[in-house]
Structures are given as C-alpha cells and as structure tokens.
Amino acid sequence: MSDVLEFAGVGVRRGTTDLLSGVDWSVEEGERWVVIGPNGAGKTTLLQLASGRMHPTTGVAGVLGEVLGAVDVFELRPRIGVSSAAVADRIPAEERVSDVVVTAAYGVVGRWREQYDESDEQRAAELLQALGVAHLSTRRFGTLSEGERKRVQIARALMTDPELMLLDEPAAGLDLRGREDLVGRLSVLAQDLDAPALVLVTHHVEEIPPGFTDILMLREGRVVAAGPIELTLTAENLSETFGLPLVVDRHGDRWAARAAATGDAAAAGAAAGDAPR
Numbered sequence: 001m002s003d004v005l006e007f008a009g010v011g012v013r014r015g016t017t018d019l020l021s022g023v024d025w026s027v028e029e030g031e032r033w034v035v036i037g038p039n040g041a042g043k044t045t046l047l048q049l050a051s052g053r054m055h056p057t058t059g060v061a062g063v064l065g066e067v068l069g070a071v072d073v074f075e076l077r078p079r080i081g082v083s084s085a086a087v088a089d090r091i092p093a094e095e096r097v098s099d100v101v102v103t104a105a106y107g108v109v110g111r112w113r114e115q116y117d118e119s120d121e122q123r124a125a126e127l128l129q130a131l132g133v134a135h136l137s138t139r140r141f142g143t144l145s146e147g148e149r150k151r152v153q154i155a156r157a158l159m160t161d162p163e164l165m166l167l168d169e170p171a172a173g174l175d176l177r178g179r180e181d182l183v184g185r186l187s188v189l190a191q192d193l194d195a196p197a198l199v200l201v202t203h204h205v206e207e208i209p210p211g212f213t214d215i216l217m218l219r220e221g222r223v224v225a226a227g228p229i230e231l232t233l234t235a236e237n238l239s240e241t242f243g244l245p246l247v248v249d250r251h252g253d254r255w256a257a258r259a260a261a262t263g264d265a266a267a268a269g270a271a272a273g274d275a276p277r
C-alpha cells in the first residue's frame with residue numbers, strides 16, 4: 001500500500017447519484033498532487049475521503065497506511081492538515097490570529113481556557129512568519145482580507161505537523177496579487193523536503209504552484225488522467241476534463257489554459273467532442 005493514499009476502485013454513491021466511480025489513485029510520500037476538474041466533478045468528495053471524513057461506498061480507500069472503515073478516524077484525522085472554506089467557516093470571527101493557529105495543536109477552533117505550551121506558541125509564530133502574516137498575529141480573524149485568511153488557514157493546517165496536507169481551492173476568491181503571493185508560498189512549501197505530502201484542488205491550471213509533481217484530472221466522478229504533470233497536463237486531457245476545446249501553454253514553471261481558437265480547435269476539439277457528457 002502507498003504510504004499516503006491508495007485508492008482502488010473507489011466509488012461514492014448518494015441515492016442514485018455516483019459522486020465518484022472507479023477511482024484508482026496512489027499518492028506517495030514526498031509527492032505534491034494537483035486535483036483539477038470542473039464544478040461538480042467530485043474533487044471535494046475526493047478530499048473528504050482523503051481526510052477520513054467520508055467512507056467509500058465501493059472499493060478500498062487507504063489513507064496513511066490505514067483502510068477507511070477499519071480504522072478509528074478520530075486517530076487518523078489529526079495526522080492530516082486541511083485548508084478549506086468549510087474549515088474557515090468554523091473559525092470564530094473574533095478569534096485572534098495567533099490563536100487560530102495554535103488551537104490546531106489541540107484539534108479545536110476557538111480558544112477557551114486551554115493552556116498552551118510555549119513551544120506551541122513558538123511554532124505558531126514561526127508558521128505565521130513563514131506564511132508572511134506574522135504582523136497580523138494579534139488581529140481578529142474576521143478582520144483579515146480573504147488572502148490573509150487563506151495564509152493563516154494554511155499555517156493552522158501545518159501546525160500539527162501533518163503527514164498529509166489537503167488544500168481545497170486555496171486561491172479561490174483572491175485577486176491577482178493575492179493569487180500570485182499564495183502560489184509563490186505554496187511553491188516554497190512544495191519544494192521543502194520536510195513538508196508533508198500535498199494535495200491541492202483547483203479549477204485553474206494558472207494556480208498550479210511550481211514544485212507540484214503530479215496531477216489527477218476528474219470529470220463527472222471519473223478519472224480522465226493521472227500522473228506526472230509534464231506528461232499528463234496536455235490540451236487533449238484538459239479538453240476532455242472540462243468538455244471544451246482548450247489550448248495549454250507552459251511558461252517556464254507555470255501553466256496557462258484558454259479556449260482553443262478556430263485555428264487550433266482541431267488539436268483539442270476532438271478530445272472535448274468525444275468526451276463523455
């Protein structure tokens with residue numbers, strides 16, 4: 001079994017709807033994965049499995065060497081860092097930024113009467129520094145901009161020194177400066193050999209931080225393609241994933257995509273046209 005994630009034939013069904021079907025996916029220690037796909041493709045469902053917050057209906061989902069359904073998820077979850085809008089929504093607006101981070105060590109949101117070790121306070125300060133938000137440590141979380149909140153959330157998710165870190169659309173809602181700042185910081189994280197395995201969900205290839213190694217492309221709950229980014233992130237695969245003819249460009253270590261013009265539609269169009277609806 002892979003060290004981090006090993007999904008074999010994984011499906012999730014709700015009522016008569018298949019949210020995921022036949023997903024095979026392995027994530028090894030040290031890998032940095034992007035999960036990309038259109039709205040409703042099943043990306044968040046996949047992360048819920050990976051974080052031990054949902055069990056598969058079919059197949060076998062291995063997470064950090066344990067099989068979901070045969071492990072106490074309350075022991076598994078602290079080993080996984082999650083940054084998502086759902087987690088952010090649970091953080092009280094009046095919470096001090098430094099407390100947002102340090103409380104992660106105790107698996108709670110909202111500081112009450114807990115006593116925290118000095119070493120925890122020190123680690124929280126270092127993480128806020130690394131994410132470029134140390135100057136905000138005494139501010140209330142609710143007063144931060146969206147970009148600042150995202151960075152604080154990532155610091156919180158790293159606080160427990162997780163073995164796996166899941167980032168659900170970390171750049172959503174950020175302006176260009178905020179996005180570029182975040183992509184740069186995630187790139188530093190991706191290249192840190194001590195960082196946990198990373199899985200980042202996005203809708204946009206422009207948000208792939210340099211240093212990410214692999215990509216899983218999802219459409220309608222099924223894997224279109226998965227593997228090393230340079231080999232897998234092709235116009236054909238992206239067109240099939242999003243169901244329209246797309247052109248993919250690489251500029252150094254960054255990616256960009258746009259709708260194919262009439263002239264280059266032939267290259268990408270066949271893939272999109274043939275894609276399942």
Ligand SMILES: Nc1ncnc2c1ncn2[C@@H]1O[C@H](COP(=O)(O)OP(=O)(O)OP(=O)(O)O)[C@@H](O)[C@H]1O
Nearest residue numbers: 014015017019037038039040041042043044045046
């Ligand atoms: N409990 C449920 N019952 C029925 N359908 C559900 C349920 N939960 C999610 N879905 C559907 O499953 C599909 C996949 O949802 P999911 O949130 O995983 O997609 P996503 O790729 O994360 O989408 P987005 O990019 O919009 O966030 C969606 O069509 C959603 O409406």
